[in-house]
Amino acid sequence: MRLGYFVASYGGIFVVLGLAMPMPTRFQVAAGGNDPVPESAPRCFALAYAQTPSEDFPAHVRLEWPIVYKWNLPVPDSNWYRIVAEPSRVETGWWHVAGPDSVDFVAWHHGPLFRIPVRGGQGHGVFRGAPSFVAAMVEPAIPVGVIPEACDESINAVPGV
Numbered sequence: 001m002r003l004g005y006f007v008a009s010y011g012g013i014f015v016v017l018g019l020a021m022p023m024p025t026r027f028q029v030a031a032g033g034n035d036p037v038p039e040s041a042p043r044c045f046a047l048a049y050a051q052t053p054s055e056d057f058p059a060h061v062r063l064e065w066p067i068v069y070k071w072n073l074p075v076p077d078s079n080w081y082r083i084v085a086e087p088s089r090v091e092t093g094w095w096h097v098a099g100p101d102s103v104d105f106v107a108w109h110h111g112p113l114f115r116i117p118v119r120g121g122q123g124h125g126v127f128r129g130a131p132s133f134v135a136a137m138v139e140p141a142i143p144v145g146v147i148p149e150a151c152d153e154s155i156n157a158v159p160g161v
Contacts, residue, residue, distance in 0.1 A: 011110075020132060035079050035097055040065050043152070045116065047123075048145040056111045057142070058085035062151055063095050063103065083107065116146045 015141035064082040080094040081131035094106035097133045102117050106128070123144045130136035 043118070044147050044149050044151040045120075046147045047116070048147070050143045056107070057144075058087060058107045060085075060149075061085045061105060061107070062104070068092075068094055094116075112142060114142070114144060116144065118148075119144050120148045121147070 034111050044066070045061050047057070047059055050059050059161040062084040064084065067079045068082050069080055070078065078096050080096045083093040083095045083105050085093055089151065093105060093107040093111070095103050098104040098115055101119060101125070102115055104113060104115050106113055112127045114123060114125035123146045125142035125144055127139065130139055
């Protein structure tokens with residue numbers, strides 16, 4: 001009888017915590033990615049979304065090479081670089097090499113984390129944190145089409161650039 005109360009009590013606590021505790025969401029980092037060569041030319045991409053975009057979902061991004069900061073997540077001592085996104089809530093975001101053929105970027109500090117292929121194709125994004133374990137399990141990925149484009153002056157119109 002006491003075992004039943006014990007299991008019921010702690011099982012109930014586990015269920016409540018599973019529904020109430022926020023969960024971080026991230027991508028797995030693929031091995032083999034190299035940091036860009038310093039002073040390389042920026043790379044630009046046009047992005048298209050299956051769902052209605054908002055300011056959280058930039059239409060154009062420019063990946064630049066100055067190291068903004070070093071961070072220990074998701075890879076120890078990884079370099080994060082400057083990104084200019086259009087439209088964006090802030091002037092810059094961050095990106096890093098995620099593998100031999102893809103990059104991860106965040107257009108602004110509360111925006112979703114996107115993984116895009118550098119040669120174009122289909123990428124995806126996730127919101128960086130879920131309100132609960134259940135939401136993290138059922139939250140759909142954000143599909144994004146990626147088209148490499150020439151870096152022209154149009155993206156330089158972003159304020160602060």
